Amino acid sequence: MGGHPGERGRHGLLQQARRRAAGSRDLAAGRGGVDEARRLVSAPPKTVLEVSPEEEAAIRLAVATADVGTLGLGRAIARPTDAADLARFLADPRVSDAIYDLPRPIDETNVRRWIVEGETQWRAGRRLLIVSREATGEIAGYSDITVWPERSAAELAGAISPSRQNEGQGGAGALHTFGWIFETLGVRLMCLTAATDNVRSARLIEAAGFVPMGTRDATRADGTVRRSLYWEMTRDQWAEKWG
Numbered sequence: 001m002g003g004h005p006g007e008r009g010r011h012g013l014l015q016q017a018r019r020r021a022a023g024s025r026d027l028a029a030g031r032g033g034v035d036e037a038r039r040l041v042s043a044p045p046k047t048v049l050e051v052s053p054e055e056e057a058a059i060r061l062a063v064a065t066a067d068v069g070t071l072g073l074g075r076a077i078a079r080p081t082d083a084a085d086l087a088r089f090l091a092d093p094r095v096s097d098a099i100y101d102l103p104r105p106i107d108e109t110n111v112r113r114w115i116v117e118g119e120t121q122w123r124a125g126r127r128l129l130i131v132s133r134e135a136t137g138e139i140a141g142y143s144d145i146t147v148w149p150e151r152s153a154a155e156l157a158g159a160i161s162p163s164r165q166n167e168g169q170g171g172a173g174a175l176h177t178f179g180w181i182f183e184t185l186g187v188r189l190m191c192l193t194a195a196t197d198n199v200r201s202a203r204l205i206e207a208a209g210f211v212p213m214g215t216r217d218a219t220r221a222d223g224t225v226r227r228s229l230y231w232e233m234t235r236d237q238w239a240e241k242w243g
């Protein structure tokens with residue numbers, strides 16, 4: 001696991017955010033439009049934190065300026081040029097069956113639209129849709145980090161390619177990403193959902209220290225509802241277990 005930046009790093013981020021408060025107004029303006037549609041499929045955590053305008057601005061800035069290359073080799077923000085490869089990757093039921101917040105039906109047009117929405121929300125400091133590629137250029141996985149800066153919270157969804165599943169890579173990768181989200185984006189809370197029969201996800205989520213908090217109904221892009229297991233973890237709980 002990577003090291004924690006500590007309070008000094010966070011303080012620096014807050015200072016930077018204050019200095020650039022005027023400049024971040026355009027990020028705040030990114031709340032409407034595309035984001036309204038996004039809310040149909042991704043709900044913020046059950047726990048509601050009190051968040052100052054400075055903290056909110058710092059998180060928006062951290063998301064909008066994040067270097068996802070620091071997550072690992074081959075990681076990049078998804079671009080429209082990834083649409084064909086990503087659609088092919090996601091169309092495999094071993095990748096997408098368990099994931100509720102994907103564009104449906106999964107085809108190149110819908111995936112391209114999803115990527116473009118992701119870029120808009122990234123610039124607004126609210127989302128990181130990340131593609132991971134092998135050295136050969138094949139898609140190795142994707143991560144979709146939804147951020148609610150006004151709630152100091154984030155959610156992670158994602159998948160790895162079937163050839164990489166069931167070898168412990170998903171568990172290790174998810175753990176690394178959870179730490180990166182807390183440390184790099186500066187959120188104080190994460191929430192996760194998984195289908196009630198997704199044993200692999202439930203195991204890795206609880207091994208990471210997330211606290212089970214019952215179920216919640218998640219709405220798919222096509223409007224159908226999926227009952228999900230639901231977990232949360234605070235940054236303090238994370239630091240206590242892994243710091």
Ligand SMILES: CC(C)(COP(=O)(O)OP(=O)(O)OC[C@H]1O[C@@H](n2cnc3c(N)ncnc32)[C@H](O)[C@@H]1OP(=O)(O)O)[C@@H](O)C(=O)NCCC(=O)NCCS
Nearest residue numbers: 095098158159160165166167168169170171194200201203
């Ligand atoms: C979920 C996913 C990221 C997990 O990654 P993975 O590398 O396949 O999983 P791991 O090998 O790390 O296994 C995770 C845990 O499940 C356990 N597990 C695997 N198959 C199991 C089974 N059939 N029954 C019980 N436990 C099982 C593993 O032993 C491991 O637990 P451990 O670390 O305590 O030994 C990956 O399988 C994936 O991308 N799946 C498709 C998409 C998806 O489900 N995304 C998550 C949506 S919430």
